[in-house]
Amino acid sequence: MTNFMRLLKLCRPHYKAMLLGVFLTVLTVLANVGLLAISGWFLASMAAAGIAGVQMNYFTPAGIIRFLAIVRSVSRYGERLVTHNATFLLLSEIRVNVFATLSKLNNKDLAMNRSADLFNRMQNDVDALDKFYLNVLLPMLVALVCVPIVIAIIADFNVAVAMICLCGILLVGVGLPILLSQKLRRTAPQQTQRSAELREALSDMLTGQRELAIYQATDNQLAKCNHIQQNYNELLDKRHKALADSDGLSLIVVQLSMVASVILLVPLVHSGQLLNVHLAMLSLFVLASFETVLTLPNAFIQMPVALSAAGRIFALHDKLDQSQAEALAKNTNQPDGVEFSVAENFTALDLPDQAIGLTLQGVSYQYANDVLAQSQTANLHSTNSSVSNGIVNDSASDRYALKNVSFTIKAQQKVALVGPSGSGKSTLVNLLSGLWPEQEGHIIFNSEKGQNNTQKNQCVARDLSFEKRTKLMGILAQQHHIFDGTIADNLHYAEPNASVEQMQKACEQAQLGHWLHALPNGLNTRLGSAGRRVSQGQSRRLAIAQMLLRHPSILVLDEPTEGLDNQSKQAVMRAIIQAMGRSTVLCITHDPALLTNMDKVIWLENGHVRGEGTHQALLLAHEEYVALTTRF
Structure with missing residues (x-):
């Protein structure tokens, strides 16, 4: 009843x-x-x-x-x-x-x-x-x-x-x-x-x-x-x-x-x-x-x-109520010794020229009641049962996709995130974007304002509304949906007020210029249901063009050059780095050519941070890293 x-x-x-x-x-x-x-x-x-x-x-x-x-x-x-x-x-x-x-x-x-x-x-x-x-x-x-x-x-x-x-x-x-x-x-x-x-x-x-x-x-x-x-x-x-x-x-x-x-x-x-x-x-x-x-x-x-x-x-309402109750309970926990600003005053729109950094403090994530995820994590741990960098793989951590992950990305840094399949990269991206709820630890945004960065402001990510977080952060996911409409329609999803000139420039930066000029209808070309009228590489470039229109303060790239030929790969990445010169970039990739151009590499393994440093330094220090990032 x-x-x-x-x-x-x-x-x-x-x-x-x-x-x-x-x-x-x-x-x-x-x-x-x-x-x-x-x-x-x-x-x-x-x-x-x-x-x-x-x-x-x-x-x-x-x-x-x-x-x-x-x-x-x-x-x-x-x-x-x-x-x-x-x-x-x-x-x-x-x-x-x-x-x-x-x-x-x-x-x-x-x-x-x-x-x-x-x-x-x-x-x-x-x-x-x-x-x-x-x-x-x-x-x-x-x-x-x-x-x-x-x-x-x-x-x-x-x-x-x-x-x-x-x-x-x-x-x-x-x-x-x-x-x-x-x-x-x-x-x-x-x-x-x-x-x-x-x-x-x-x-x-x-x-x-x-x-x-x-x-x-x-x-x-x-x-x-x-x-x-x-x-x-x-x-x-x-x-x-x-x-x-x-x-x-x-x-x-x-x-x-x-x-x-x-x-x-x-x-x-x-x-x-x-x-x-x-x-x-x-x-x-x-x-x-x-x-x-x-x-x-x-x-x-x-x-x-x-x-x-x-x-x-x-049942959907009950699930929403449970999620909101859990989020409210976790929202009351603040990290010791750190004071944060009011979330409503922290937005990329108020500070268009600001530099945004990112800090993770003890972030952990567990897939509760997910037998598949637990078994996959357990298999990964069974093959890596040794102690790595002082981290002991205990039985409790087998159920965690991320366990006590902490690192800092400075404003405007270009950082790569590497790790084998199942190491927690995608989970980390979902947490950063706010698409998945945080469980343990804190994700902190750091902003710097003024000519000499004299005024600093920081905020816990969970205190930001989802709308503000999406304006602050851009995610270029590996799986990207193309809507049934024209090229312009899909670009307008990313930036509704974009002009024709801005859309054409974004397409050119994403290496779509020649293809776009060859189309009889140009930006008004229909792409079909789920983008069936375009190739995988063209669909990927269109997603990049959408992100170039947004100019987010923090840009997360999930295998951005996947599906692109070698000739277009470097051109696309140069365009992204150039267009996002004021953005902080976190790039998930195993491409040695991209890793070489990154300021820092964060190496994840079994949900832990295995190492940090430049690509060259990690190559010299770890043979496993060489095997992970070397393509034969």
């Missing part, structure tokens, strides 16, 4: 529209019940008057019937209009809420979910909640209002008939739904899960068509999709069968209740205790009264599915 109450909280902003929908639905149901009952009484009265040869006033009942018919039609139209609008408002509220949650989650939390699963939560799970108000909440509220009114009216004529009707209503509206809900409680989460799995499998098949064709595995993937589809269809069949059974059982209960009422009323009519025309009216009244609860079985069938989808959505 927790998810049910949380869904009700999401309904709160639109409660007026929802209550109006409940009122119109109640009006429609009561008008329909009254119309059928009064019509039965009117027809029976007209027949009795005709048999007896007496006159009766048929204008009043005819007018009431006409009035109820008009009320039913108008309220039904209004009910459909209002309830569907309320449903769309609720869906909009939920969808915006889910998107806002996803946008606030850090990349570590997002990385633990497949993109197809996240898309399924945004689309399929949210769409599943369109039935919550219409098919779950609305029937319950209508039944709570209408049933007492109907039973009270019947009891005014005959209490026994009212009790029969109430028992039938409770059986159809409470007993049968509870039975069906218990039957489908286990299948609802499975149905939601199978739906998500099917979309993920289809997404994998569409995105991996080339690999499937190369490995001739298309048939196997199709078989997997068909298997999931069959399981999903079986669960749907169970739900549809349960719905059909409920409709059949409800019809039986309704008919038996009406028959029981007739059997009870006939002796009363025969003895003169009840007017004969009331027999037809009460019989039809009992029959029509079940309209107040006939949709409840379907509501209880739909409720487990809606709550299961809501649970997957609220």
Whole structure:
């Protein structure tokens, strides 16, 4: 019921529209019940008057019937209009809420979910909640209002008939739904899960068509999709069968209740205790009264599915709350002996000509509950069990991607970061960018202002908002996404206010000048979905051009020359270094040509800093470093 109450909280902003929908639905149901009952009484009265040869006033009942018919039609139209609008408002509220949650989650939390699963939560799970108000909440509220009114009216004529009707209503509206809900409680989460799995499998098949064709595995993937589809269809069949059974059982209960009422009323009519025309009216009244609860079985069938989808959505909210609580708890810890400035006063925009340095103090990062990461780290430690630079590889450090990493990069320094695969380079980049939350230690930005650097300012990175950190720091990742649009569109993502001249200059610095001039449409050339119309090298250069437009104070390059030919490699790096002359550069690379041009090299191994110094000094001091950076 927790998810049910949380869904009700999401309904709160639109409660007026929802209550109006409940009122119109109640009006429609009561008008329909009254119309059928009064019509039965009117027809029976007209027949009795005709048999007896007496006159009766048929204008009043005819007018009431006409009035109820008009009320039913108008309220039904209004009910459909209002309830569907309320449903769309609720869906909009939920969808915006889910998107806002996803946008606030850090990349570590997002990385633990497949993109197809996240898309399924945004689309399929949210769409599943369109039935919550219409098919779950609305029937319950209508039944709570209408049933007492109907039973009270019947009891005014005959209490026994009212009790029969109430028992039938409770059986159809409470007993049968509870039975069906218990039957489908286990299948609802499975149905939601199978739906998500099917979309993920289809997404994998569409995105991996080339690999499937190369490995001739298309048939196997199709078989997997068909298997999931069959399981999903079986669960749907169970739900549809349960719905059909409920409709059949409800019809039986309704008919038996009406028959029981007739059997009870006939002796009363025969003895003169009840007017004969009331027999037809009460019989039809009992029959029509079940309209107040006939949709409840379907509501209880739909409720487990809606709550299961809501649970997957609220799981994202819970993950966000947990991440924010952990960040708040860690935010209270400041390094001893160091005072920091207010984060809001520290921004690259306030000091356009400033030099920004970087300091790491005891930074550690652990992949909690990540068996794959732990096993990879353990394998690395098993092959390097010796003591390196006084660092002992204990069993606890096996679970850390980074362990007590400390170093300082001065403003405008060009520093290379090297290390074998799994040494923690990518983890360090994610921490610097703020995409992953910090766990232990501190990342500190140092700014210097004034002609003689007389005014100094420093700030803990976690105190900066993500927006300010992205303006301060630029990341050229190894995997870069090209959006479906023109070259200019992709460049404008990096710098929305960039002019045509600035974009052309950035492309030329990134060694895209000749290619750009050869294109008939120039910057207006469309690149296709995920940049499929450009080569990997061109895509890499375009990412470099985007970064050149931003001019960040600190630039992090992850294998910047990967995918480039030897001729373009040096030209691109010279352009980057020249354009970023006032920036501090941290470059992840193993290219000897790039390492030679760096002011300092930081060598990571097993999540620790193995050594620092120039490239030449490390070559002379460590044979392992020679093997790491020498290309054969």
